[in-house]
Amino acid sequence: xxxxxxxxxxxxxxxxxxxxxxxxxxxxxxxxxxxxxxxxxxxxxxxxxxxxxxxxxxxxxxxxxxxxxxxxxxxxxxxxxxxxxxxxxxxxxxxxxxxxxxxxxxxxxxxxxxxxxxxxxxxxxxxxxxxxxxxxxxxxxxxxxxxxxxxxxxxxxxxxxxxxxxxxxxxxxxxxxxxxxxxxxxxxxxxxxxxxxxxxxxxxxxxxxxxxxxxxxxxxxxxxxxxxxxxxxxxxxxxxxxxxxxxxxxxxxxxxxxxxxxxxxxxxxxxxxxxxxxxxxxxxxxxxxxxxxxxxxxxxxxxxxxxxxxxxxxxxxxxxxxxxxxxxxxxxxxxxxxxxxxxx
Amino acid sequence: xxxxxxxxxxxxxxxxxxxxxxxxxxxxxxxxxxxxxxxxxxxxxxxxxxxxxxxxxxxxxxxxxxxxxxxxxxxxxxxxxxxxxxxxxxxxxxxxxxxxxxxxxxxxxxxxxxxxxxxxxxxxxxxxxxxxxxxxxxxxxxxxxxxxxxxxxxxxxxxxxxxxxxxxxxxxxxxxxxxxxxxxxxxxxxxxxxxxxxxxxxxxxxxxxxxxxxxxxxxxxxxxxxxxxxxxxxxxxxxxxxxxxxxxxxxxxxxxxxxxxxxxxxxxxxxxxxxxxxxxxxxxxxxxxxxxxxxxxxxxxxxxxxxxxxxxxxxxxxxxxxxxxxxxxxxxxxxxxxxxxxxxxxxxxxxxxxxxxxxxxxxxxxxxxxxxxxxxxxxxxxxxxxxxxxxxxxxxxxxxxxxxxxxxxxxxxxxxxxxxxxxxxxxxxxxxxxxxxxxxxxxxxxxxxxxxxxxxxxxxxxxxxxxxxxxxxxxxxxxxxxxxxxxxxxxxxxxxxxxxxxxxxxxxxxxxxxxxxxxxxxxxxxxxx
Numbered sequence: 069x070x071x072x073x074x075x076x077x078x079x080x081x082x083x084x085x086x087x088x089x090x091x092x093x094x095x096x097x098x099x100x101x102x103x104x105x106x107x108x109x110x111x112x113x114x115x116x117x118x119x120x121x122x123x124x125x126x127x128x129x130x131x132x133x134x135x136x137x138x139x140x141x142x143x144x145x146x147x148x149x150x151x152x153x154x155x156x157x158x159x160x161x162x163x164x165x166x167x168x169x170x171x172x173x174x175x176x177x178x179x180x181x182x183x184x185x186x187x188x189x190x191x192x193x194x195x196x197x198x199x200x201x202x203x204x205x206x207x208x209x210x211x212x213x214x215x216x217x218x219x220x221x222x223x224x225x226x227x228x229x230x231x232x233x234x235x236x237x238x239x240x241x242x243x244x245x246x247x248x249x250x251x252x253x254x255x256x257x258x259x260x261x262x263x264x265x266x267x268x269x270x271x272x273x274x275x276x277x278x279x280x281x282x283x284x285x286x287x288x289x290x291x292x293x294x295x296x297x298x299x300x301x302x303x304x305x306x307x308x309x310x311x312x313x314x315x316x317x318x319x320x321x322x323x324x325x326x327x328x329x330x331x332x333x334x335x336x337x338x339x340x341x342x343x344x345x346x347x348x349x350x351x352x353x354x355x356x357x358x359x360x361x362x363x364x365x366x367x368x369x370x371x372x373x374x375x376x377x378x379x380x381x382x383x384x385x386x387x388x389x390x391x392x393x394x395x396x397x398x399x400x401x402x403x404x405x406x407x408x409x410x411x412x
Numbered sequence: 413x414x415x416x417x418x419x420x421x422x423x424x425x426x427x428x429x430x431x432x433x434x435x436x437x438x439x440x441x442x443x444x445x446x447x448x449x450x451x452x453x454x455x456x457x458x459x460x461x462x463x464x465x466x467x468x469x470x471x472x473x474x475x476x477x478x479x480x481x482x483x484x485x486x487x488x489x490x491x492x493x494x495x496x497x498x499x500x501x502x503x504x505x506x507x508x509x510x511x512x513x514x515x516x517x518x519x520x521x522x523x524x525x526x527x528x529x530x531x532x533x534x535x536x537x538x539x540x541x542x543x544x545x546x547x548x549x550x551x552x553x554x555x556x557x558x559x560x561x562x563x564x565x566x567x568x569x570x571x572x573x574x575x576x577x578x579x580x581x582x583x584x585x586x587x588x589x590x591x592x593x594x595x596x597x598x599x600x601x602x603x604x605x606x607x608x609x610x611x612x613x614x615x616x617x618x619x620x621x622x623x624x625x626x627x628x629x630x631x632x633x634x635x636x637x638x639x640x641x642x643x644x645x646x647x648x649x650x651x652x653x654x655x656x657x658x659x660x661x662x663x664x665x666x667x668x669x670x671x672x673x674x675x676x677x678x679x680x681x682x683x684x685x686x687x688x689x690x691x692x693x694x695x696x697x698x699x700x701x702x703x704x705x706x707x708x709x710x711x712x713x714x715x716x717x718x719x720x721x722x723x724x725x726x727x728x729x730x731x732x733x734x735x736x737x738x739x740x741x742x743x744x745x746x747x748x749x750x751x752x753x754x755x756x757x758x759x760x761x762x763x764x765x766x767x768x769x770x771x772x773x774x775x776x777x778x779x780x781x782x783x784x785x786x787x788x789x790x791x792x793x794x795x796x797x798x799x800x801x802x803x804x805x806x807x808x809x810x811x812x813x814x815x816x817x818x819x820x821x822x823x824x825x826x827x828x829x830x831x832x833x834x835x836x837x838x839x840x841x842x843x844x845x846x847x848x849x850x851x852x853x854x855x856x857x858x859x860x861x862x863x864x865x866x867x868x869x870x871x872x873x874x875x876x877x878x879x880x881x882x883x884x885x886x887x888x889x890x891x892x893x894x895x896x897x898x899x900x901x902x903x904x905x906x907x908x909x910x911x912x913x914x915x916x917x918x919x920x921x922x923x924x925x926x927x928x929x930x931x932x933x934x935x936x937x938x939x940x941x
Binding site: 272275276277278279281282284285288289291292293294295296297298299302303 | 739741760761762764765771773778779780781782783784785789790792793794796797799800801802803804805806807
């Protein structure tokens with residue numbers, strides 16, 4: 069437990085590194101770096117309403133990220149979270165369309181079921197390809213992201229097209245208010261409740277079931293677990309599918325909550341940010357929650373930066389990219405630092 | 413040899429440390445030119461490190477290396493090579509897909525550019541003929557027997573007129589007949605004036621070939637080089653083993669140092685179970701060919717409770733496939749497998765394990781343990797897999813049980829949360845024993861259970877297997893070390909090319925077992941049961 073906390077703290081040091089790096093770069097680009105950093109903190113947590121706004125972004129990210137973490141633990145590199153997120157939202161939108169007019173207490177659960185199933189199925193085929201023919205899961209899952217993006221363009225400009233749309237961005241017809249789970253600010257007791265339930269269930273699954281222990285063994289050494297009599301596909305594929313279902317759940321929440329509709333190209337970095345969160349959190353569930361709030365804060369600050377520091381909102385993407393870079397290089401950097409210490 | 417000629421190879425005060433581990437400690441030794449020198453010691457004695465320092469592969473923390481009187485820069489393979497020292501590794505490094513001619517050319521000094529198959533064969537024919545190596549140049553390395561692969565490695569080492577040839581554990585993968593061939597080759601090299609340094613660990617082999625003997629123990633030189641004529645096998649055994657196995661039974665000690673006894677004292681203790689039905693029966697089992705080893709061809713061994721059956725054979729003759737077939741990790745094309753009287757041919761490994769199958773796998777660090785996972789996770793994997801996947805578990809409780817078990821097995825560790833990779837080989841193997849040997853074990857497969865372990869750990873593994881046997885478990889022991897097999901097996905079965913090539917009972921005759929391993933003793937099959 070303490071080891072894990074230390075590991076997460078170490079990750080956060082790298083996050084701090086990247087913030088400083090970005091500040092330096094922005095300073096040289098002619099912006100005011102201290103003002104930018106203050107704006108980030110203000111926009112994330114201090115400004116009135118900032119905490120709510122940060123949570124609005126953090127909760128769906130947390131749900132996707134905790135799923136990504138589970139697949140990573142089991143040795144499946146689920147880079148396809150973005151696609152599963154989209155397909156989940158699309159499936160939810162279709163279900164909403166089909167069930168239009170039904171009583172909310174039946175329709176809402178069915179929409180959730182459809183969204184999670186959509187995400188799970190979108191994870192299933194790269195997983196099956198890996199198990200059936202030994203294909204690397206990364207490439208199909210990555211391509212699945214593009215396919216899902218195109219699928220989203222198709223359904224929003226075809227079957228689910230909103231005829232009254234402005235034409236600037238095609239989108240689906242808005243969801244009936246009766247089925248919305250939050251207003252457009254995007255934070256409601258339902259969403260908080262779902263995130264808490266997901267968090268608890270996943271924590272139990274990872275830390276308190278045979279499945280969790282064995283999947284993490286399988287992720288580190290599949291051969292050893294096979295010699296113990298495990299069926300790797302059971303552990304690996306189910307982790308992958310759980311991961312897809314959670315991304316689909318996040319897509320459904322975005323559809324039924326803050327957005328109320330799906331639009332082509334909406335939230336295009338959700339899945340990748342979630343992967344980043346899982347990695348920064350070292351795949352621990354509790355850590356994922358903390359890190360998701362941090363990244364939710366960055367997303368919230370993105371809306372605030374242009375006003376306060378004159379920075380484009382895309383500055384947050386640059387910060388995210390810098391964090392990704394540092395986290396990817398983490399082991400090398402740590403090795404480098406340790407070697408330096410030994411020889412000095 | 414003039415008495416004034418400088419030593420062919422000398423090390424002065426060589427110390428090698430890897431982190432906190434001292435592999436070699438102040439070793440000084442000089443080898444006279446033109447002789448066959450043996451460096452002996454148990455696993456972990458520092459032999460391989462010594463060979464690597466001498467050949468420039470490892471930079472010592474301290475000390476100097478001299479070749480023919482010249483001090484060379486340590487830790488530089490090119491310099492050692494230029495000075496005439498070549499090392500043949502324990503595990504061969506020939507590209508398996510290359511033909512013999514290509515393997516010879518690969519890495520050889522000389523021109524680049526275009527080659528013709530014929531030209532290459534011509535180029536190397538004389539060199540190999542000069543070393544009495546007969547081989548088809550168009551054959552691929554992977555299709556050659558290990559003995560031939562090894563002789564090609566030696567031929568490669570001798571391309572550049574090497575003065576000193578170091579062979580690291582060259583006998584480990586060979587049959588007794590193959591060892592004889594190798595030694596004959598080494599003697600011819602000596603006649604050509606090459607100084608040969610053999611890294612060995614069996615007294616029988618050392619006394620059969622070496623002119624001088626040097627003994628390493630725990631990273632220190634404890635004797636030598638002394639003339640082989642001046643030292644007795646008993647004294648050598650004591651020097652190699654040290655105090656580590658005082659009070660061990662003498663058979664074990666002889667087996668540890670390869671001091672071939674007669675193995676007449678048949679272990680008893682299993683008589684109690686002699687009337688019971690066999691624990692494992694394979695009936696004419698054949699496997700589907702795959703990339704992981706020779707397929708089985710109608711193999712039908714059976715093992716009774718309270719019996720250790722040893723599987724002998726040159727590596728790669730189907731031993732691993734046999735284990736995989738019993739573990740449901742290789743596809744059967746024919747035959748049935750019964751465990752404790754129950755047909756398990758179509759059962760999964762989990763079901764077979766539930767029926768009492770336990771496996772100490774070949775590759776401790778790959779198949780046996782997940783090195784980056786914690787000890788308690790590794791320890792609990794077998795039991796967790798016996799229940800439903802969604803069963804709730806309490807890590808604190810598992811860790812307490814794990815602590816108890818690891819303490820009982822005498823594992824030296826810090827906390828059950830530490831990574832399995834942080835343990836020494838012997839302790840890691842004990843974790844596997846703790847997991848695989850329990851009261852419900854009916855059949856224990858022990859595949860190369862002592863490979864790479866030091867004396868104490870090896871003796872411990874043997875004692876553990878005997879204890880399990882005496883409690884009524886059936887044990888299938890796969891080993892390429894005949895001394896180990898002879899010491900603790902109640903019967904020995906020899907495998908060759910995926911078939912059973914002979915079955916032997918104590919007292920074992922190393923010659924006839926060796927003959928069966930190479931196929932020369934086909935007549936022995938069934939003669940001794």
